[in-house]
Amino acid sequence: MITPAFELTQDPDFLTIVIKVPYARASEFDVYFEGEDFKFYAKPYFLRLTLPGRIIEDGREKASYNTDKGTFTIRLPKEIPGQYFEGLDMLTSLLAPKKSRSGKPLVEEIDTAASAGLSEEEEEEFDWEIEQTPYEESAESMLPLQYCYGFGNLRSGVFQRLQDELSDVIDIKAPDQTPVDERRRKRLAAEAAKFDPDHYLADFFEDEAIQHVLMYKPWWVDVHKKMTAFKGESHQEHDSHTFVVFSEEEKEQLRKLTNKSYLLDKRSRHHVYLGLIDILLAYCYEICVNEGDKNVESAWNIRKLSATLCWLESFTSIHDVVVSFGRRVLCYPLHRHFGLVTRAFNDTVMILQLGKAAVLKCLLDIHKIFRENDPAYILNDLFITDYCIWIQKTKSKKLAALSESLQKTTLTKSHIGFELEELEAAAVLVEEEERMLKAAGTVSKQQLPSSESETSESEESSSTSSSETEGSDSDERESSTSEDGKINSLQGTLQEERTAPLIDCNGLRQGTNTSTFEVSDEKPKVSLQSTSVPGKLIEELEKQMHTAIRLSEQPEGLAAASCILQEQEENRVSEPDGFSKDTTGKGNFLEVSSKANPLLLFCSTNEDED
Template identity: 70%
Template sequence: MITPVFELTQNPDFLTITIKVPYSRVSEFEVYFEGKEFKFYAKPYFLRLALPGRIVEDGRERASYDDDTGMFTVHLPKEIPGEMFEGLDMLTALLAPKKSRSAKPLVEEMASGADNEEDMEEEEEFDWEIEQTLYEESRETLLCSTCTYGFGNQKSGVFSRLQDELNDVIDIKNPDLTPAVERREKRLAAEAAKFDPDHYLADIFEDEVICHLLKYKPWWVKAYATKMSPQEGSPWNESNQPALVSFTEDEKEQLRKFTNKTFLLDKRTCHQVYLSLVDILLAYCYEVYATEGEKNVESPWNIRKLSSTLCWLESFTSFSEVLISFGRRVLCYPLYRHFSLVTRALSDTSMILQLGKSAVLKCLLDIHKIFRENDPAYILNDLYITDYCIWIQKAKSKKLAALAERVQKAELSKAKLGFELDELEAAALLVQEEEKELKAAGADVSKQQLAPSEGEASDSEDSSSTSSYETGDSDSDEQESSASEDGKINPLQSTLQEERTAPLIDCNGLRRDTGALTLDVGNEKSKASLQSTSAPGKLIEELGKQMQTAIRLTEQPEGLPSVSGGGGGTSQEMGTSCITQPQGLSKDHNGKRHFLEVTPKPGTFLFLGTTKEAP
């Protein structure tokens, strides 16, 4: 038989069951209901429900079928008008469990009345403040027993058959041979080795992205705000009291696929199940904020990495252990490692728990889908999430409310995480203040240096014509060319130009400065090289046409031939032709000073230090 798609709604007087049965014959429909039991049959569909409240057959019941949509709708009157049935969206829990085929079940779940159920809830309330210690087994007992894990620690030996997928799912090695105490020790050591102070400080002082993520509002924030401010002044009906949490069609389909079963948990194990539920929800809330509700390929990694229950198969014994474990892992593993994300996940987990079983179930279904679509993470569904989805539908509402209140009052400080975060942040702030002081001092020095330099700006502008000659040959050549075109020479400019280009003459008539230009008048090769230097050669020739000078040596050392204004005889004796030192002082090898003076002489012109008669 096929379990059809179904949905339950209610108003103060009726319970409405909608069943989708396409391609069925109307004549073959069979409906049976009595008390809390409801049965429906239309070949090949069969549905059997255990209702959360009692219904009655009093003549007001009615049913209809829409042939176009294939929807069969049944309206059943409530035994107590105005009674609110809880858990109508817990579809898995509504499906009646499969009965055993044996003659007598070995373990039977005893049903109790509504009054007795409330008394049992009050008696079984947990004191969340009590610290529990793990039972210490002897070494011989550990060797003989297998290590358990999974929902309610009811599974063992799973990873011995899944060695290939082990490293991609959990961090613990050999979980089937590692007891719970050793798992925790290894987890704490791994977290201490993974913590990166630089990454943590970077997220603190450069928190633009973190602030942006914290502005995101998940769906449960709006639902919680609606619950805290309900509409007043009108009686209850579906129009003014909409459901705070609704399931999608995919989520409903997944709920129908689950097999309804009962979990037999003792008080200690049930306490661990609730604590692990908080741990999983904390990791899920962080993932929602980190991706802003848009799941990606990192989503399954974020959830299982931040949850010690899923990553290290941890079994918690106190509520503080859950918070410290989650806080440490947030600061060690994910991309965003900020303490504000820890506190935000804690407050949002409290909201989800206060919204009730529907909100918790919706989050678990989302986690189930994320793991189902990831190849290695599906193992965690089999170990934890599937059983959590089934178990939460039957969880006690008062216990869930007590857990939500405990989470809401929880406080977690940085000092409890064990990474010396306060000292680390204080040291970083001191370094930051020192850097600011150094930058301020550097700015003051630069301002002081800038003041005199601005005062000298006018002087540098006045001497721009002089400094332009010192910057490069191209600038001086352009200025000399412009001067030759006008037919006038600035004496100061010609003097500076000669100081830049004229070499010193030693006792042998050779230049000392290798950067100066020398020329052998009698050597044709030298003449060719002179002509190859286009800019200086043309400039000097042009200068010779415009200016006629005579060179007079006022003081010369003994042994040096004099430079006369005659033909090329003097140039042949020296072997080289050189540019004479301009007006100013220079020294030869004997320490005598030469003073060179340029005076005009008709009929002559200057050609690289030698004088030639004008043609």
């Protein structure tokens, strides 16, 4: 027999069941309903449902068949008009037989203390035909200790058979021999070693991409707004899952799930609820950063950010869950920003407020992501499949209380434990210092042209004062201005022919046994006679001087030389042929006034020859 696709809807007086049987004969079908039982048969399809409320047969029932779509629509009256049937979207639970749904003869699932008061009639309903397998002693059972993990800590020994897959699924090594407290210590140490301050500060200051993904709104945001508006208008506490719509693919997933009963004590149920929050937080982060699109990293993000999945953690408080998630967000994924932690926190609160239908929809999406990823499918067997079945039987009031407790939980950067606030403050101070240094550098660059202009003005005044000794003021100023420009062009091309210079006069370089100028920029060497100075004067100068001082390549050298000329102007004695002698005895100044190549030389004087 084939279980057909179906869906249930309701209004205050009727329950409507739509069954898809595209290959059945419309003339051959049977429908049976009474109380909470509903059965439908149309070869080869068979459907048996255990309804959450009672229906009756009073003549108002109606059935129709759409040949184009191949669907039966059956409309059944409610026994109590206006009654609200809860859990019509929980398809796995509806498909379970009525006997397994009650489960009263088995160990009590909600309160184990009540199992002692079972009546004899309830004990008679116990099903002795449960499946049994012969006990076989294996090497796994011979291990000294095996700690539990998985949904409700009901599993153990799983990774003994999956050592090759272990490193790609979870971070904890040898989970069967590692107690819960040691797992937690190792997890905290691994997170502290993984935290990268540089990566965190980079996302903190350069958060354009993060701010973009924070603007994304997943499907539950609009649904939550609709639910809030509806409750505000009607002032009625309707089950919020009516606002959540399951796709055909999700309904098919629910039909493939096998119904189970979970024997959980109070402590185990507490761990299950906290693990659910941890998994939803990781899922909300994944949906936000990828803006609802799935990629090859989706499975890695969810299981890496959830300590429940990655470290088989069993939390004891909601605050520990939120802190663990915040630490892992700042250590492992690509985007490590505290704003993403807050966003995932708020999204999880909204999902829980929407009820178990919204939670189930998210769990089915996680189940699909893990199913398509190898080897993450192991986590489906350990956690997600059981969560998908268990959440359908959970009361909505408990999820509402869980969302309220989560909403009251506070998380700050100081709770994370990585000294985030101190790190951010230090980074801000460094940024301020760099900004001040850049501002100072900009100011110095702006002042540089003014200092250069002052240097050129001093050079012009020095050349003007020296030229006044040769002739009239007006003529010498014009010649000095032209000579100054030519000297400046000449000084950039002069280079020393020999090494070992002696620095003198703040930039004038004094060499020994040097009598020629070397012109740079690949120009040929030109002797001193190459200038327009008369030959006889050059011969007399060559006899008297031992060393020729050449002009410095730096602009400061001309400025210094002109300053010396200005200071010693009054002490110089005029000589014929343009030669002026310095009365201080330190040297002779030669001023050659030639329109073609004006040249200023400072010559050392031998005291013996004087």
